[in-house]
Each structure stands twice: as C-alpha cells, then as structure tokens.
Amino acid sequence: MGQPKTASVVIIGGGVVGCSIAYNLARRGQRDVVVLERETVGSGTTSKAAGGIRAQFPTETEIRFSLESLRVLKNFTEEFGVDPGFKQIGYLFLVSDEKALRGFETRIALQKRFGVDVRVITPKDAQAIVPALRVDDLIAAVWGPQDGLAGPAEVTQGFAKRARELGAGIVEGVEVTAIDVAGGKVRGVRTTQGEIASPVVVNAAGPTAARVGRLAGVSVAVFPRRRHIFFTEPFPELPGPVPLTTDHTSSFYFRKEMEQVLLSPGDVEDIGQDQIVPMDWAKLDETVTKAVHRLPLIERAKISGGWAGLRPLTPDDHAILGPAPGVEGFFLAVGFGGHGFQHSPMTGRMVAEWILDGKPSMDLSLFNPARFGKDARLGDAHKDKPDAE
Ligand SMILES: Cc1cc2nc3c(=O)[nH]c(=O)nc-3n(C[C@H](O)[C@H](O)[C@H](O)COP(=O)(O)OP(=O)(O)OC[C@H]3O[C@@H](n4cnc5c(N)ncnc54)[C@H](O)[C@@H]3O)c2cc1C
Known part of the structure; x- marks a missing residue:
C-alpha cells in the first residue's frame, strides 16, 4: 500500500505493539x-523476543x-486465523536467597488475589x-503453570493481517522524520x-521511542538496553516440554525451541544505540558459565548461533x-522492557479506548506518561524484580 495523504490515526512503528493498536x-x-x-x-525488537508470557x-x-493476553492467545487462531504457537507450559523462577524469596511471596499474594495460579515449591x-x-x-522455586510461550512473529502477523482485513493501512519501508505540532496539537x-x-x-517505536518523542518535542524516558540469546544445536538430551526457567540470582534463563535450547545470560547493557544491535560474542562465555552451573548437562551441547536485541526499559520498569x-x-x-510482546493484546485495546472513548476502561495511572521528569535516568530499580525475559 502507498502512503495516504490523510489519516484519522497514524501509528509510528509496525512492531507487535503498533500492529495490536491498529487491529x-x-x-x-x-x-x-x-x-x-x-x-x-x-x-524491530519484536523479532528478538523469547516469546514468554507470564501472569x-x-x-x-x-x-x-x-x-x-493469556485469554487472547488461547482464542488467537479463531480470532485472527493465525496459529500463535501458544504453549501453556509454565514459568519457573529459581530462588537461592531469603530476601528474593520474600519479594516473590509478596508478589504471589497479590497475584493470587487476581486468580493467578502461582506457588512456591521446593x-x-x-x-x-x-x-x-x-x-x-537453591532454597525454593516459584512455579506458574498457566504461564507459557507463543511466537512473536506469528502474533504480530495475526494482528497485522486482521488489521488490514478490517481496513487499516500498513505501509512498510517508510520512516517518520518529523511530527508536525501547532498550537499544542x-x-x-x-x-x-x-x-x-x-x-x-x-x-509505538519500541527502542527508538525517545528519538520519535523528540520529533514532537516530548521527552520520553525509554532507554534501550541490549540482551543476548544463544541457541544450541538440536539437543534431545534435555527433553521437553521445558518451561521458561529463570535463575533469579544470575538472571540466566533458558527454554526449549523445538529440539534446540535457548540460553540467555540476562544481560542489560547500554550500547549507545537505539537501532543497530551488533552481537558481542564475548557474552557467550558468561552465558555458558551460568548455563553449565544451573544445567550441567548443557556442557555436552554445541552452540549453533545467537542474536541480540534491545529491550526498551524505563526507570521504574x-x-x-x-x-x-x-x-x-x-x-x-x-x-515495555522485557514484556512488550506479552502485554501487546491489552495495550492495543487500551490505546484504542483512549483514542475512541476519551479514556481507557481500566485505571492505567501506573503507566502515566507524565511520571518522569526530563532528567529521568535508568537506575537499578528493575534489577530487584524478577527479570525473566
Ligand atoms: C532478547 C530479548 C528477549 C525478549 N523476550 C521477551 C519475552 O519473552 N516476552 C515479552 O513479552 N517480551 C520480550 N522482549 C521484549 C519485547 O521484544 C519488546 O518489549 C516488544 O517487542 C516491543 O514491541 P514494540 O512493537 O514496542 O517494538 P518494535 O518491535 O521494536 O517495533 C517498533 C517499530 O518501530 C519502527 N520504527 C522506529 N522508528 C520509526 C520511525 N521513525 N518511522 C517508522 N518506523 C519506525 C521500528 O522499525 C520497529 O519495527 C524481549 C526483548 C529482547 C531484546
């Protein structure tokens, strides 16, 4: 499709978030x-996501x-005509210190109030x-059996396909270079x-959000940070299904992808970039060290490749x-940091309500765009939380 001259709504960014809003x-x-x-x-960074979804x-x-999101994914094939590859195989957090366990227990009490199936296990x-x-x-683990995985590419294509079928336009290969603002509008x-x-x-520009905000003179406290994922050759010695498993102390996480194993060191690195994401193969050593500690048999697997992506973080996560x-x-x-993929269904719905009804049907003050000042910086706040993806 060519670019139109007018639109009722322009969405900058055709990632999972922008496509969900359009749909x-x-x-x-x-x-x-x-x-x-x-x-x-x-x-964009959607193509780098591990596909995890947790309550x-x-x-x-x-x-x-x-x-x-879990509800939408369960019904995704019917609603979008695309199989999202949704597998409800759980999320497992491994805990090795008391302070972390107390933090999990506080969160679990809240999660249970909303009917989430989550528990501390031995x-x-x-x-x-x-x-x-x-x-x-380890002193404990936290198990959420209703959590799981789906394919970021499939979900994005599902949103985009239905958005187009319902009349939205999606123009690829076109960059927004300026946003016109006059009289505060x-x-x-x-x-x-x-x-x-x-x-x-x-x-909805993902890791490039701050740059796009500046086009309208708005400061946006989004800080892209690089994270790597490596993958093994087929490794049937680790039989599936394997939930997305995070070692809370080291931030290492892994899961299976068909017969391969995905391994991430859980890195959070400022590379001074919001668009190009080179890989740092030196991260492989750190990944393998953490992996072998937690999953000794992985020593026998061969690494076959990897990728790096930018997580768009905010100061309070x-x-x-x-x-x-x-x-x-x-x-x-x-x-959206490490959870933009899994929160995209509801994000799209909330933004649509805001635009069409004047306000969303849910209290979204947690996400208030005015909560950060111009000098907001990325501190360590996000490091105390279960940093799963
Ligand atoms: C290694 C890694 C693992 C992750 N794992 C998970 C996970 O398991 N679960 C989860 O929920 N999330 C995960 N995430 C986070 C998730 O990938 C992001 O939060 C999510 O994809 C953000 O989607 P988005 O649509 O906002 O951004 P993007 O997918 O980056 O989309 C933004 C789009 O905007 C376009 N754009 C930018 N500027 C312009 C412009 N000026 N004009 C036109 N287009 C523009 C870009 O090309 C891009 O395609 C992970 C991220 C990484 C890096």
Whole structure:
C-alpha cells in the first residue's frame, strides 16, 4: 500500500505493539488508521523476543494485562486465523536467597488475589519439572503453570493481517522524520515518502521511542538496553516440554525451541544505540558459565548461533502508556522492557479506548506518561524484580 495523504490515526512503528493498536482501532470501526514502519512488520525488537508470557507481575495493572493476553492467545487462531504457537507450559523462577524469596511471596499474594495460579515449591519439586536442573544451592522455586510461550512473529502477523482485513493501512519501508505540532496539537507527520495530515499520532517505536518523542518535542524516558540469546544445536538430551526457567540470582534463563535450547545470560547493557544491535560474542562465555552451573548437562551441547536485541526499559520498569504531556493528540505506547510482546493484546485495546472513548476502561495511572521528569535516568530499580525475559 502507498502512503495516504490523510489519516484519522497514524501509528509510528509496525512492531507487535503498533500492529495490536491498529487491529484494536479497526475492530472498533475506526477508519483511515495507518501504521508507518520504516522496515518491515515485526522486524524491530519484536523479532528478538523469547516469546514468554507470564501472569507473575508485581502490580495489579500488569497482572490484569497478562491475564487478558493469556485469554487472547488461547482464542488467537479463531480470532485472527493465525496459529500463535501458544504453549501453556509454565514459568519457573529459581530462588537461592531469603530476601528474593520474600519479594516473590509478596508478589504471589497479590497475584493470587487476581486468580493467578502461582506457588512456591521446593527445589526438588523444581527438579521434578526440569530433571536436568542443579538444585543443591537453591532454597525454593516459584512455579506458574498457566504461564507459557507463543511466537512473536506469528502474533504480530495475526494482528497485522486482521488489521488490514478490517481496513487499516500498513505501509512498510517508510520512516517518520518529523511530527508536525501547532498550537499544542498534533497536525500530522512527515515521512521519507511525503506528508500525512492526522489529528492523532501514536508513538509505538519500541527502542527508538525517545528519538520519535523528540520529533514532537516530548521527552520520553525509554532507554534501550541490549540482551543476548544463544541457541544450541538440536539437543534431545534435555527433553521437553521445558518451561521458561529463570535463575533469579544470575538472571540466566533458558527454554526449549523445538529440539534446540535457548540460553540467555540476562544481560542489560547500554550500547549507545537505539537501532543497530551488533552481537558481542564475548557474552557467550558468561552465558555458558551460568548455563553449565544451573544445567550441567548443557556442557555436552554445541552452540549453533545467537542474536541480540534491545529491550526498551524505563526507570521504574513499567511501560509508558497514554497521552503525551503537552501535545494534544500525541499518544505514547512505549517502554515495555522485557514484556512488550506479552502485554501487546491489552495495550492495543487500551490505546484504542483512549483514542475512541476519551479514556481507557481500566485505571492505567501506573503507566502515566507524565511520571518522569526530563532528567529521568535508568537506575537499578528493575534489577530487584524478577527479570525473566
Ligand atoms: C532478547 C530479548 C528477549 C525478549 N523476550 C521477551 C519475552 O519473552 N516476552 C515479552 O513479552 N517480551 C520480550 N522482549 C521484549 C519485547 O521484544 C519488546 O518489549 C516488544 O517487542 C516491543 O514491541 P514494540 O512493537 O514496542 O517494538 P518494535 O518491535 O521494536 O517495533 C517498533 C517499530 O518501530 C519502527 N520504527 C522506529 N522508528 C520509526 C520511525 N521513525 N518511522 C517508522 N518506523 C519506525 C521500528 O522499525 C520497529 O519495527 C524481549 C526483548 C529482547 C531484546
């Protein structure tokens, strides 16, 4: 599709978040919605996600987002005509110190209030779920059997396909280079293919969110941080299904992908980049050390490749969602860190409600875009939380 001259809503970014917003707007009957994607749909940081979905979050808002995502994924094939590869095989957190366990217990009490199936289990119980685990240095594990995995590419394509079928436009290979603001209101965007007049513009630019915010004169506290995932050659010695398993102390996590094993060191690194993500093969040593400690038999596997992606983090590890302060018609749907894929179904629905109804049906003050000042920096807050993906 070519770029239109006018639109009712312009969405900058064709990742899982932008495509979910487009789908939800189109489903509600909004016409002339257009997504502008500088590369191809789903090629941004969405293509780097591990596909994990968990209801184990520390706040009511995020727990409710996760439960809604789980519901959407269960019915995804019917609603979108695309199999999302959803496997409800659980999430397992391994805990080796008392302070961390207390933190988990507080969160579990909240999660249970919303009907989440999550429990503290013994190290031996964890070993019954993943027999290859080394557990002698653990004091407990936390098991969420209703959590699981799905394919980020499949889910994004599902949103994009239904959005198009319902009339939304998705233009690939076009970069937004300016956002026109006059009298405190958004008037449209300029791109590498011309101008689009629009009263509503949504920033769904993932790790590039701060750069896109600046185009409208809005400071957006999103800080891209690199994370690696390596994968083995087929390794049937680790039989499936294997839940996404995170070693809370070392941040190492792993899961199976068909017969291969995905291994991440859980790194969080500022590489001074929000677009290009080179791999650092030196991270492989750290990954293998952490992996062999927790999963001794992995020593026999061969590493076959890896990738790196940017997680769009915020100072308090919560997303930024809602109208941008100071510019009417400019919305932010950014800063999803390691959970943007799993929270995309509800994000799309909430942004659509905001645009079409004037406010969302849920209290989203947790994600208030005005909560950070211009000088916001990324501290260590996110490091105390279960950093699973
Ligand atoms: C290693 C790794 C593992 C992860 N694992 C998980 C996981 O298990 N579960 C989970 O929920 N999340 C996970 N995540 C996080 C998840 O990938 C992100 O939170 C999510 O993909 C963000 O989606 P998005 O649509 O906001 O961003 P993106 O997918 O990056 O989409 C933004 C799009 O905007 C486009 N864009 C930017 N600027 C412009 C412009 N000026 N004009 C036009 N287009 C523009 C980009 O090309 C891009 O395609 C992981 C991330 C990484 C790096």
